[in-house]
Amino acid sequence: METSQKGRKLIVVSGYYGYGNLGDEAICEQLVAELLRLVPAKDILVLSANPEATTRAFGVPAAARADLAGLLSRLGQARLLVSGGGGLFQDTRSPGSVVFYGAHIAIAKALGAQSIVYAQGVGPLKTAAGKVLTRLAFKQCNAISVRDRQSHELMQAWGLKSELTADPVWCLAPTPPAPAVQAALEPLAAGRDAEHPLIGLSLRPSTLFSDQHNNCLLAALSAGLPAGARLLLLPLQRSQDEPVLSRFLDGWQKLGRQAVLLDTSELVRPSQWLAVLAQLDLLVSMRLHALIMALASAVPSVGIAYDPKVSKLLTEFEQPILNLAQDNPKEDWLSAIKQAFSKRVELSCLAVGKSESAKKLACQNFNLLSRILSMQSDP
Numbered sequence: 001m002e003t004s005q006k007g008r009k010l011i012v013v014s015g016y017y018g019y020g021n022l023g024d025e026a027i028c029e030q031l032v033a034e035l036l037r038l039v040p041a042k043d044i045l046v047l048s049a050n051p052e053a054t055t056r057a058f059g060v061p062a063a064a065r066a067d068l069a070g071l072l073s074r075l076g077q078a079r080l081l082v083s084g085g086g087g088l089f090q091d092t093r094s095p096g097s098v099v100f101y102g103a104h105i106a107i108a109k110a111l112g113a114q115s116i117v118y119a120q121g122v123g124p125l126k127t128a129a130g131k132v133l134t135r136l137a138f139k140q141c142n143a144i145s146v147r148d149r150q151s152h153e154l155m156q157a158w159g160l161k162s163e164l165t166a167d168p169v170w171c172l173a174p175t176p177p178a179p180a181v182q183a184a185l186e187p188l189a190a191g192r193d194a195e196h197p198l199i200g201l202s203l204r205p206s207t208l209f210s211d212q213h214n215n216c217l218l219a220a221l222s223a224g225l226p227a228g229a230r231l232l233l234l235p236l237q238r239s240q241d242e243p244v245l246s247r248f249l250d251g252w253q254k255l256g257r258q259a260v261l262l263d264t265s266e267l268v269r270p271s272q273w274l275a276v277l278a279q280l281d282l283l284v285s286m287r288l289h290a291l292i293m294a295l296a297s298a299v300p301s302v303g304i305a306y307d308p309k310v311s312k313l314l315t316e317f318e319q320p321i322l323n324l325a326q327d328n329p330k331e332d333w334l335s336a337i338k339q340a341f342s343k344r345v346e347l348s349c350l351a352v353g354k355s356e357s358a359k360k361l362a363c364q365n366f367n368l369l370s371r372i373l374s375m376q377s378d379p
Contacts, residue, residue, distance in 0.1 A: 008079040008113070009043045011035060011373075014104045015084055018048030018065070022236035023169070023289030025057070026270035027085045030168040031118065032058045034366045035082075038373055045074060047104075057268050072107065079376055081108035082369070084118035085147060085168055087309070089137070091130030098130045102137035109140045116372055117144040119168050119365045121309060122151040135160075145368050148312060163368060166361035169292050174274035178266035181276065188230045188260060189279050196228040197341070200277065200294070201259075202236055202285035203244040206306040208324045209286070216330040217304075217322075218251045221284070224337030231259035232280070236273075236287045238264060282344055284322075284337070288313060295319070296355050300347030302340045318350050 013031060016024045028046060035044050041060045048054040051062035063070055075081065081104060088101045108115045117138060125131045135158050138144055144162040146152050155162035176182070188198055199221070203209070221231070233249060235241035245261060252259050267273060270289075277283065277290065278297035285291050286304040294301045295317055303314040304322045314321045320336045323329060340347065 008077060009039070010074065010078040011039060011044050011080045011082060012074055012078045012108070012113075013044065013046045013082045014065070014101060015047070015088060016086060017046055018050035018054050018062075020050075020237050020239065022270055022273060023287065023292075024086050026169045026172055026273070026289055026293070027119070027167070028054070029058055029270050030172045031082065031085065031365075032060055033172075034168075034369055036060075037366070038370060045078075047071070071104070072111070075104075075108050075113055076111045078108065078111075078113040080372065081105065081113050081115040082118050083115060083141070084120045085365075086119075087121045087123075089120060089122050089130075089134045090124055091127050092124055095127055095130045095133065098125075098133045098137075102133050105137045105140050114142045114372065114376070115140065116368065117141050117146070117162075118368070119145050119147045119165055119362070120151065121147050121167075122154055124308070143368055143372050145365055148309070150312070163364060164361070165364040165368070166358045167289075167292055168362055168365050169270075169289055170296055170355065170358045170362040171366075172271050172274060172293075172296075174278065174297075175269055175271040177272040177275050178268070180266050181263070181272070184260070184263065185232075185276065185279060188232060192230075192281065195226045196230060197226065197281035198230050198232060198279060199225060200232050200234050200280040200283040200285070200290075200299075201245070201248070202234045202241070202283070202287045202290040203248060203304070204237065204241050204286045204306070205244055206286065206324075208306050209244075209304070210327075212327055213324060213329070214248060214251065216328065216333050217284075218248065218255065219330050220322075220333035220337045222252075222255050222257060224334050225341060231257070233259055233261040234276075234285075234290060235262065235264055236290055241287075282341060286310065291319075295351040296359070298348045298352045298355070300340060300344040300351065302336065317354050319347055 017028045044060040046062040047065035048062045054062035105115050145165045147167045152164040233245045277294045280299050283294040284302045302320045303310045305311040320340045
């Protein structure tokens with residue numbers, strides 16, 4: 001260990017935290033839980049867009065991620081920077097995300113801290129600048145773990161050693177939802193049977209999901225599910241998802257059908273979502289981490305593939321996919337919904353077997369943290 005690290009205890013966690021996105025917050029919850037098995041809470045610092053909410057939810061210190069002066073000071077005191085997880089290094093809209101998270105790694109190295117890439121899905125990287133900057137950032141890291149085979153193969157192509165693990169959310173343990181949330185769910189879950197199933201729907205903004213696709217989804221769910229089906233609308237990132245779900249709800253009600261838009265204001269910890277999703281008979285979702293949580297709870301799932309990561313997950317788990325490549329996929333989507341509902345027991349069994357493998361891989365993320373910290377000298 002370098003002399004400059006002597007006496008340092010702080011572990012800085014960098015990621016897309018504090019924005020209310022369920023997937024990233026779930027990653028943060030699991031990552032913090034793993035770190036707390038290794039170091040005291042006071043030695044962990046999460047960089048967040050909402051430090052107060054992060055501290056309240058996860059019980060560790062947090063600091064504003066946009067505070068560059070504060071970041072320089074803290075990384076100067078850090079023994080380790082943990083970058084991840086999720087899809088931080090991608091340039092779908094611009095190379096800005098690559099520059100931001102790459103700068104954290106570069107600053108950490110310059111100030112004498114070690115750094116690791118934790119369970120990331122790398123890409124899409126569409127620009128030459130994005131590829132070059134990501135490779136340069138990863139070359140400076142002391143260890144790399146990636147959550148999918150494509151990212152692992154990219155690291156190999158770049159001549160970088162990496163460990164293939166899985167998304168840390170596979171290891172997240174459920175916690176009970178707030179009483180108000182459970183009270184809202186009880187009437188929907190009561191008396192569930194083949195004619196009155198509880199179906200979850202998760203939508204998010206996407207340029208690929210047009211009004212025509214919304215209408216196709218309305219038609220497919222209306223005709224493909226029993227008349228007594230109870231629909232629960234799930235805004236995983238409220239500010240983004242509620243407008244999309246409200247548009248769907250308007251159309252659903254015009255068809256004479258009923259649905260409930262879940263009030264998520266009292267779901268403070270992502271692990272509480274696990275308990276909610278476990279009560280579903282079927283999930284239809286665009287959000288990756290809604291799908292991961294449902295499959296981890298043996299809930300059969302239908303993915304709306306707005307992003308390759310959704311397609312990859314559903315293909316691996318042999319669950320149905322609603323393709324957005326067609327302008328008018330009404331008949332295909334109706335067939336997929338009908339089959340998913342009729343084969344939900346079979347799909348659930350597939351989810352059980354494959355999620356066990358994913359959980360075992362995800363446990364390697366903790367082993368990486370433990371190993372890198374044990375290799376450092378005691379402060």
